[in-house]
Amino acid sequence: MPETDPISTDAEVASPAFIDKDLVEGEHSAASIRAALINRPRQDLYDYWSDITNLPSFMENVKAVDILETGRSQWTIVGPGGMDIQLVSEITEDVPGQRIAWTSSEGSDVDHEGWIEFKDNAFGRGTEVRLFISYDPPAGAVGKVVAKVLQREPRIQARRELRRFKQLMETGEISTSKAPDAAPRGDRHF
Amino acid sequence: MRALTWHGKHNVQVDTVPDPQIVNPRDAIIKITATAICGSDLHLYDSMIPGMSNGDILGHEFMGIVEEVGPANTTLKPGDRVVVPFVIACGKCFFCDHKMPAACDNSNPAEKADASEVAYGYAMTGAFGYSHLTGGYAGGQAEYARVPYSDYGPIKIPDGVSDERVLFLSDIFPTGWMAAENAQIKPGDTVAIWGCGPVGLFAIKSAILMGAGRVIAIDHHPRRLELAKQNGAEVLNFHEVKVREALMEMTAGIGPDSCIDAVGMESHGFSPDNIIDAVKQETKILGTDRPHVLRETIMAVRKGGTVSVPGVYGGVADKWPIGAFMEKGLTLKTGQTHVQNYLPDLLQLILDNKIDTTDLISHRLPLEQAAEGYKNFKTNQNEWTKVVLLPH
Ligand SMILES: [Zn+2]
Ligand SMILES: [Zn+2]
Numbered sequence: 121m122p123e124t125d126p127i128s129t130d131a132e133v134a135s136p137a138f139i140d141k142d143l144v145e146g147e148h149s150a151a152s153i154r155a156a157l158i159n160r161p162r163q164d165l166y167d168y169w170s171d172i173t174n175l176p177s178f179m180e181n182v183k184a185v186d187i188l189e190t191g192r193s194q195w196t197i198v199g200p201g202g203m204d205i206q207l208v209s210e211i212t213e214d215v216p217g218q219r220i221a222w223t224s225s226e227g228s229d230v231d232h233e234g235w236i237e238f239k240d241n242a243f244g245r246g247t248e249v250r251l252f253i254s255y256d257p258p259a260g261a262v263g264k265v266v267a268k269v270l271q272r273e274p275r276i277q278a279r280r281e282l283r284r285f286k287q288l289m290e291t292g293e294i295s296t297s298k299a300p301d302a303a304p305r306g307d308r309h310f
Numbered sequence: 311m312r313a314l315t316w317h318g319k320h321n322v323q324v325d326t327v328p329d330p331q332i333v334n335p336r337d338a339i340i341k342i343t344a345t346a347i348c349g350s351d352l353h354l355y356d357s358m359i360p361g362m363s364n365g366d367i368l369g370h371e372f373m374g375i376v377e378e379v380g381p382a383n384t385t386l387k388p389g390d391r392v393v394v395p396f397v398i399a400c401g402k403c404f405f406c407d408h409k410m411p412a413a414c415d416n417s418n419p420a421e422k423a424d425a426s427e428v429a430y431g432y433a434m435t436g437a438f439g440y441s442h443l444t445g446g447y448a449g450g451q452a453e454y455a456r457v458p459y460s461d462y463g464p465i466k467i468p469d470g471v472s473d474e475r476v477l478f479l480s481d482i483f484p485t486g487w488m489a490a491e492n493a494q495i496k497p498g499d500t501v502a503i504w505g506c507g508p509v510g511l512f513a514i515k516s517a518i519l520m521g522a523g524r525v526i527a528i529d530h531h532p533r534r535l536e537l538a539k540q541n542g543a544e545v546l547n548f549h550e551v552k553v554r555e556a557l558m559e560m561t562a563g564i565g566p567d568s569c570i571d572a573v574g575m576e577s578h579g580f581s582p583d584n585i586i587d588a589v590k591q592e593t594k595i596l597g598t599d600r601p602h603v604l605r606e607t608i609m610a611v612r613k614g615g616t617v618s619v620p621g622v623y624g625g626v627a628d629k630w631p632i633g634a635f636m637e638k639g640l641t642l643k644t645g646q647t648h649v650q651n652y653l654p655d656l657l658q659l660i661l662d663n664k665i666d667t668t669d670l671i672s673h674r675l676p677l678e679q680a681a682e683g684y685k686n687f688k689t690n691q692n693e694w695t696k697v698v699l700l701p702h
Contacts, residue, residue, distance in 0.1 A: 180421075283433075291402050293334040297448070
């Protein structure tokens with residue numbers, strides 16, 4: 121059998137991470153990238169995101185964000201099993217209207233890295249938003265539990281947070297069917 | 311409040327549950343004055359649709375009086391009478407902007423959207439009372455309902471028009487209308503419609519209003535066939551004739567210009583392929599849907615014709631007659647109903663007395679008897695053609 125080249129594409133993929141898995145896996149054990157098309161001007165989306173005190177409005181697991189000093193902020197996140205995870209986040213890159221990247225500082229419970237990019241859609245369909253999230257769990261016994269959760273968490277988190285961000289930006293609210301919209305339900309929720 | 315809740319296969323009951331409340335700024339709370347049981351509710355009743363939880367409130371065809379509105383809602387006010395579309399749509403995303411509210415990107419909550427994204431390759435749009443795949447929203451077979459994005463979907467009803475005349479704007483009238491529109495009917499065309507349930511009947515009425523020369527309706531329940539006849543269709547009983555042969559005979563060997571499958575995934579009938587499909591559906595291993603009618607429409611429609619599918623399909627189908635589909639050069643159009651698009655025009659048709667929307671109603675029950683309504687609508691489809699529930 122002749123060797124076959126890996127499947128490739130000549131089409132332009134906006135982030136190389138979508139076609140090169142290594143770039144997603146990166147140096148962290150759990151990582152994910154996700155894209156969404158948002159029907160709002162790029163600058164509006166960037167402005168909302170760059171004020172990080174806005175982020176808990178659509179990030180479900182974030183309890184609090186406290187600004188420390190320029191580019192640094194203290195995050196309290198609800199971790200697996202209900203325990204709080206503390207994270208000091210540092211902005212490593214800020215291209216106004218286009219891109220924000222961050223990383224966790226020393227002393228954080230989780231080694232974390234992420235970026236978000238905003239790009240005009242070439243066909244006038246609003247703004248293309250790409251979100252990258254990656255984590256390394258802490259060491260030790262607790263770390264093992266966290267690691268297990270984090271293997272899937274960034275993937276779910278990236279798509280749900282981007283979805284909520286899109287809902288908030290496009291409609292002014294975040295869709296929900298949680299009580300009190302209805303009766304308490306049985307267990308089989310997903 | 312009192313509401314009809316789902317508790318498993320063929321088990322629904324009226325329970326006391328907490329009242330809904332305003333959660334989001336564009337919400338409204340509706341006091342429900344009339345609500346209907348839909349044929350597609352029977353797929354939930356039969357446990358054919360995954361993603362149901364114990365205690366889920368069913369019902370997606372409802373109307374009522376606005377009780378309360380959220381702070382960002384500038385179009386509705388308490389006291390307004392409204393019909394609520396079964397599709398929940400935001401009115402702001404790419405799809406809503408492009409007149410495809412049934413493809414709305416935002417109305418399925420983020421934590422509910424994962425499942426259908428895996429199953430269908432995209433996250434389904436929100437709908438009332440139709441499983442957690444479509445958002446897990448509480449339905450309208452209840453005294454009250456919370457209506458999200460209520461400044462976009464619901465249509466106001468003028469005074470003096472009875473509930474019964476406008477209730478079906480919530481689903482089956484626009485669904486029948488879109489089925490006929492998707493059938494690409496040109497004046498004088500022959501249209502064959504499988505299924506004379508509520509959607510099939512509205513498809514018949516719509517096709518005639520759109521100028522079809524001839525409508526041929528197919529079912530096996532005498533009462534439903536009679537209703538189809540009263541609405542101007544010629545009828546075929548599939549227990550008495552071979553449907554494709556009869557259609558070929560009636561059209562002098564050409565076939566109908568358009569075929570509409572208003573039956574969907576739980577089609578009846580006793581052809582061999584249908585029995586195999588039924589076994590597969592029961593075992594849940596080999597497949598889910600019973601696409602007998604879909605196959606028959608493709609085989610029966612004329613060359614270059616159109617097949618329109620308003621009937622609900624939820625899973626996968628095999629033995630797809632792709633050869634006939636390609637060689638005959640067919641067009642297939644389908645999809646959940648873009649209810650919001652049609653409401654102003656269809657309301658006008660009702661106000662102008664151009665359509666009778668009430669002749670299919672066979673039973674009117676208090677909400678308390680909803681379980682009885684489900685049971686009979688399921689097991690006695692001949693007599694129970696459409697059930698309206700009255701919660702107050
Ligand atoms: Zn329906
Ligand atoms: Zn939308």
